[in-house]
Amino acid sequence: MxxxxxxxxxxxxxxxxxxxxxxxxxxxxxxxxxVSGVVSYNQLSAERNLxxxxxxxxxxxxxxxxxxxxxxxxSYAFRPKSSLSFFxxxxxxxxxxxxxxxxHQQNSANFSAVQQSGxxxxxxxxxxxxxxxxxxxxxxxFLTFNTFTQEKxxxxxxxxxxxxxxxxQIANAKLQGYAKALSLIIxxxxxxxxxxxxxxxxxxxxxxxxxxxxLFLTAYLVYFFIFLAGSILISALNQHSRSALLLLLGxxxxxxxxxxxxxxxxxxxxxxxxxxxxxxxxxHHAASHGMNGHDPQDKRTAAFTKALLxxxxxxxxxxxxxxxxxxxxxxxxxxxxxxxxxxxxxLANTYHQQSNVSEWAGLLNPYLAIRYTSMALAGxxxxxxxxxxxxxxxxxxxxAQHLNHLQATKLKYHDKETRLDNSHWKNYPAFSYREPSVGxxxxxxxxxxxxxxxxxxxLYFFFTRLITRYFTL
Amino acid sequence: MAFVLEAKNLSxxxxxxxxxxxxxxxxxxxxxxxxxxxNGAGKSTTINLFLGxxxxxxxxxxxNNLEVAKHPVEIKKHLAYIPEQVVLYPNLSGFExxxxxxxxxxxxxxxxxxxxxxxxxxxxxxxxxxRTGAYSKGMRQKVGIAAALAKRAKVLLLxxxxxxxxxxxxxxxxxxxxQLSAEGTAVFMATHDIFRAREVSSRIGIMKAGELVHExxxxxxxxxxxxxxxxxxxxx
Numbered sequence: 001m002x003x004x005x006x007x008x009x010x011x012x013x014x015x016x017x018x019x020x021x022x023x024x025x026x027x028x029x030x031x032x033x034x035v036s037g038v039v040s041y042n043q044l045s046a047e048r049n050l051x052x053x054x055x056x057x058x059x060x061x062x063x064x065x066x067x068x069x070x071x072x073x074x075s076y077a078f079r080p081k082s083s084l085s086f087f088x089x090x091x092x093x094x095x096x097x098x099x100x101x102x103x104h105q106q107n108s109a110n111f112s113a114v115q116q117s118g119x120x121x122x123x124x125x126x127x128x129x130x131x132x133x134x135x136x137x138x139x140x141x142f143l144t145f146n147t148f149t150q151e152k153x154x155x156x157x158x159x160x161x162x163x164x165x166x167x168x169q170i171a172n173a174k175l176q177g178y179a180k181a182l183s184l185i186i187x188x189x190x191x192x193x194x195x196x197x198x199x200x201x202x203x204x205x206x207x208x209x210x211x212x213x214x215l216f217l218t219a220y221l222v223y224f225f226i227f228l229a230g231s232i233l234i235s236a237l238n239q240h241s242r243s244a245l246l247l248l249l250g251x252x253x254x255x256x257x258x259x260x261x262x263x264x265x266x267x268x269x270x271x272x273x274x275x276x277x278x279x280x281x282x283x284h285h286a287a288s289h290g291m292n293g294h295d296p297q298d299k300r301t302a303a304f305t306k307a308l309l310x311x312x313x314x315x316x317x318x319x320x321x322x323x324x325x326x327x328x329x330x331x332x333x334x335x336x337x338x339x340x341x342x343x344x345x346x347l348a349n350t351y352h353q354q355s356n357v358s359e360w361a362g363l364l365n366p367y368l369a370i371r372y373t374s375m376a377l378a379g380x381x382x383x384x385x386x387x388x389x390x391x392x393x394x395x396x397x398x399x400a401q402h403l404n405h406l407q408a409t410k411l412k413y414h415d416k417e418t419r420l421d422n423s424h425w426k427n428y429p430a431f432s433y434r435e436p437s438v439g440x441x442x443x444x445x446x447x448x449x450x451x452x453x454x455x456x457x458x459l460y461f462f463f464t465r466l467i468t469r470y471f472t473l
Numbered sequence: 474m475a476f477v478l479e480a481k482n483l484s485x486x487x488x489x490x491x492x493x494x495x496x497x498x499x500x501x502x503x504x505x506x507x508x509x510x511x512n513g514a515g516k517s518t519t520i521n522l523f524l525g526x527x528x529x530x531x532x533x534x535x536x537n538n539l540e541v542a543k544h545p546v547e548i549k550k551h552l553a554y555i556p557e558q559v560v561l562y563p564n565l566s567g568f569e570x571x572x573x574x575x576x577x578x579x580x581x582x583x584x585x586x587x588x589x590x591x592x593x594x595x596x597x598x599x600x601x602x603x604r605t606g607a608y609s610k611g612m613r614q615k616v617g618i619a620a621a622l623a624k625r626a627k628v629l630l631l632x633x634x635x636x637x638x639x640x641x642x643x644x645x646x647x648x649x650x651x652q653l654s655a656e657g658t659a660v661f662m663a664t665h666d667i668f669r670a671r672e673v674s675s676r677i678g679i680m681k682a683g684e685l686v687h688e689x690x691x692x693x694x695x696x697x698x699x700x701x702x703x704x705x706x707x708x709x
Contacts, residue, residue: 004576008562008569015564015604154560159617162524163577163624164549473526 001165002173009177013143014184022139023185029135030189033128034086038196041086048097052078056430064419067406068329074102075399077392077431082379083209084216086197088129090380099389101396101431103403104333106283106340108276108389128193129374132220133367134256136186137227141248143181144231146241147174152473153241167236167471168464174232175463182224190217212438216377219449222456223370229459236467255367263361263368267354273347283343287336297332304331318413326408330401337397344393348386355382362451369455372448376441383444387436395431402428475538477502477551477627477659478523482532485518485683492518494684495532502627505650505660507670509703510680516663518683520630523661524554537627550579553621557633559613563606567596567616570605575623582623594619595645611642618649621658629653631662635669647673667703671696679706 013019055076062073077099085092100107148171151157160170194213198205231248238244274282288297305317305324317324355372362369375381403425411418442449478500485493493515500506508516521527522534525545534541536548561570571587582590591601594615605613614634621629629650635643643666650660650673664670670677671691677699679687686706694702 001577001579004573008565008573011569012562012564155556155558156560156562158524158526158554158556159559159574159620160577161526162549162552162554162630163574164546164579165577166546473521 002169002176005160005165005170005173006176006180009147009174010180013178013181016143019143019181022142026131026135026139026185027189029126029131030128030193033126033131034189034193034196036126037086037089037128037193038199040089041081044097045081048078048080051076051098052080052431060422060426060428060430062422062425064422066416066418067326067403067411067420067424068103070425071103071400071403074100075431077101077388077395077433079385079388079392080433080435082384082435083197084212084378085380086378087127087193087216088374088378088380089127090129090375090378091382091385092380095382095385099392099396101392101399103329103400104336106337106344106393106396129378133223133370133374136182136224137252137256137367139185140178140182140224140227141231141245141252144174144178144228145235145245145248147178147232148235149238149241149244152239157473161473166468168468171232171236171464171467175229178228178232179225182228186224190220208435208438212377212379212441215438215442216374219370219373219377219452222452223366226366226452226455226459229463233459233463233466237470239472255365259361259365260358260368260371263358264354267357270357271350271353273350273354279343279347283336283340286339286343287332297335300335301328301332304328320413323408323411323413323415325413326404326406326411330404330408333397333400333404337393340393344389351382351386356447359445359447359451362448363454366452366455369448369451372445373442373452376445376448377438379435379441381441381445384436384441387440388433391433392431399428476500476535477537478506478661479535479538480519480522480532481535483519483522483529483534484531485515485522485527486530491683493522496685498678498685500628500659500661502657502659503654504675505654505673506662507674507677508661508663508680508685509665509667509670509677510663511665511707513682514680515683516680517632519680520554520632520661520663523552523628523630525549551626552628552630553624553626554630555614555617555621555632555634557636559610559617561605561608561613561616564604566602566604567591567608567612567619568601570616571619571623574620578620578624580623580625587619587623590619590622591616594622594649609642610637611639611645614638614642614646615649618646618653621653627657627659629658629660631660631664633664634662635664635666643669667700668696671699679703681706 055078059073059075062070065073079097081092096108148157151160157170161167194217197213230251234248235244238247305328308320308324308327309315309317312320314320358368359372362372372381376383406420406424410420476499478498480496480498482495482497483493484491484495496519498506508519510516518527522529523536523541525534525541525548528542537551539548539551541548561567562573565573568584568587568591571591572582575582575587588598588601592598596612596615596619600608600612605616608616635646638646647669650662654660654673654675662670662674671694674691676688676690678685679702687702
C-alpha cells in the first residue's frame with residue numbers, strides 16, 4: 001500500500017508544474033554553480049601550483065650566498081586548493097592563500113579572494129553548497145508544505161483513510177514518494193557535479209578523496225531528509241496550507257538566515273580576537289622580554305653563550321668550534337617560534353570558541369550542522385586553514401633552523417662575507433602540504449556531525465510516532 | 474437479519490457542545506438511508522463516527538458487526554466513502570485515480586476491469602484517461618462511485634452527494650445508487666436534497682441540533698409533504 005501511494009506521490013510531483021519549474025531552476029543553478037566552481041578551482045589550483053613552483057624555483061636558483069641572506073630571502077607557501085573545495089568554498093574566499101616564509105618572522109597568510117576582487121563577492125557566491133544548503137530546503141518546503149493540508153482541505157485524505165490506510169502509512173508513503181521525486185533532481189545534479197570534480201582532478205581518485213566525497217554526499221542526504229521529514233511533519237500537524245507554509249518559511253529564514261548571523265556575532269562578542277598588530281606586538285614583546293616578562297633577550301643570549309663556553313671549556317666565543325652567531329640565532333628562532341606558537345594556539349583557540357557557539361547551535365539548527373560538516377569535508381573550514389598555517393610555520397621554522405645550522409657549522413664567528421655553495425638550498429625539500437585525514441576533519445567538528453546525525457535519527461525515529469500522536473483531520 | 478451499519482447510543486460531544494445526541498440506527502444490506510438536516514445538525518459528525526475519523530463520546534458505531542473504534546482499519550474494507558466535494562488527485566487521470574484507490578483497498582484489477590467500473594459508473598469513455606483536474610463535480614463523483622464498485626463495499630457513506638450537481642447529473646447519480654442498492658450495497662447518505670432523498674431512499678431521518686427527531690419510510694409521504702414536515706421541524 002505504501003509503495004502504491006508513494007508511486008502516486010512521485011507521479012503527482014512529476015506532473016506538478018511547481019516541481020518541474022523549481023526543479024529546472026535548481027538543476028540550472030547547480031549546473032551554474034558546478035561550472036563556475038570547476039572553473040574557479042582549476043584556475044586557482046593552476047595559479048597556486050604555478051606560483052609555488054616559481055617560488056621554489058627562485059629559492060633553489062639562488063646563487064652561492066651567506067646562509068643568513070638566504071634566511072631573509074625566504075620562500076613562499078601557497079595553500080593548495082582542496083579537491084572538494086569545488087563544492088563548498090567555505091572560508092576559502094576570505095582566508096589568505098599565501099604565507100611569506102622568512103627567518104625570525106611569522107607572517108600571516110595574504111591574498112584572499114575577497115581582497116583581490118570587487119566588493120560584490122562579499123555578498124556571497126553561487127556555489128554548489130549554497131544551492132544544497134539554502135535552495136534545496138526551499139524547494140522541499142514549496143513542494144511539501146501542503147502535502148497533508150491540501151488533502152485535509154480537499155478531503156482526499158478522508159478518501160485515503162477510508163481505503164483502510166493509517167495516517168502513519170500515508171506519511172511514510174509521502175516521505176518515500178517525495179524522496180524519489182527529489183532524487184530525480186538532486187542525484188543527477190550531484191553525480192554530474194562529482195563528475196566535474198573528478199575531471200578537475202584529472203580523474204585521479206585516492207581513498208581519502210573518495211571517502212570525503214561519499215561522506216559529503218551522505219551528509220547532504222541526511223540534511224535533505226531532515227527538511228523533507230520536517231516539512232511533511234509540519235504539514236501533517238497543521239490544518240491549513242497557508243499556516244504550514246508560513247511556519248516552514250519562518251523556520252527556513254530563522255535557520256538559514258537569522259540564526260547563523262546571530263550565533264556568529266555572539267561568538268565574536270563573547271570571544272574577541274586580537275588584531276594582527278596586537279598579536280605581533282605581543283609576540284615581539286614576549287620574544288624580547290621573555291615569555292614570563294622577566295627573562296629579556298639579552299639576558300637569555302648571555303646565559304646561552306655562557307653555557308656554551310662552559311660546555312666547550314673555552315674562555316671566548318672566538319675559541320668555540322662552532323659559530324656562536326648561528327647558534328644564537330637558532331636559539332632565538334626557537335624561542336620566538338615557541339612564543340608565536342603559544343600565541344597562535346591562543347588565537348586558534350579563540351577562533352574555535354567563536355565557531356563553537358555556532359556549532360553547538362547546530363543542535364537546534366541543522367543548517368548550522370551541515371554548514372560546518374560540509375566545510376570540514378570540503379577542507380575549507382577554519383580548522384583546515386589553521387592546519388595549513390601551522391604546516392607553513394613548521395616548514396618556515398625548519399628552513400630557518402637549517403640555514404642557522406649551516407651558519408653555525410660552516411662559517412666562522414662574525415664571518416659575514418663567506419658564501420656557501422647553492423647546493424645547500426638547492427637540495428632542500430620544497431614546501432609540500434598534505435591535507436589532513438577525513439577523520440581529523442570530522443573530529444574537528446564532532447558537535448556538528450553529531451547534531452546532524454541526531455536530527456536525522458530523531459526525525460527518522462519520531463516521524464510517524466509524532467504524526468500518529470498529534471494528527472487531527 | 475444482520476445489520477451492515479448500526480449505531481448503538483452513539484454520541485459525540487465537543488467540550489460543552491453535544492454534536493450528536495445518543496443515536497440508534499440500523500441498516501440492512503441494500504437499504505438506502507437519507508439523513509436530512511440543516512448545516513450543523515450532526516449529519517457529517519455521524520458519518521465521521523462511522524468512518525472512525527473521530528472517537529465517539531458514548532455508545533458505539535458498528536460496520537458489518539465490527540465496532541468502528543476498536544477496528545478502525547478493518548471496518549474500512551467493508552465501506553466506501555464519497556465526500557461532498559469529491560476531489561480526486563488532479564494530476565492523475567480518472568483511470569489512474571481509480572487504480573490507486575482500488576490498489577490501496579487491496580485489489581489488483583486488470584486495466585479493462587477498471588475501465589468497466591468507470592464506464593458502469595457513467596464516466597464518458599473519452600474522459601477516462603484525462604487528468605481529473607479538468608473533471609466536473611459529476612464526473613469526479615462517478616470516479617468515486619467506480620471506486621466504491623471496485624472496492625465491493627457493503628456500505629456506502631455519502632456526504633451531501635448531490636450538492637452542486639446539475640439535474641441530469643443528479644438523476645444519473647440517483648440511478649447509480651439504486652443499482653448499487655439492488656446489488657445489496659447499503660447506502661447511508663447525509664443530504665439537504667429532500668426530493669432526491671424521497672426518490673431513492675428506503676428510509677429517511679430528520680436530524681436537528683444533533684438529535685434524530687423523526688424517522689420515516691419514504692413511501693409514507695410524498696416529496697411535498699416531506700418538505701413540509703422537514704420545515705416544521707426546522708421552524709420549531
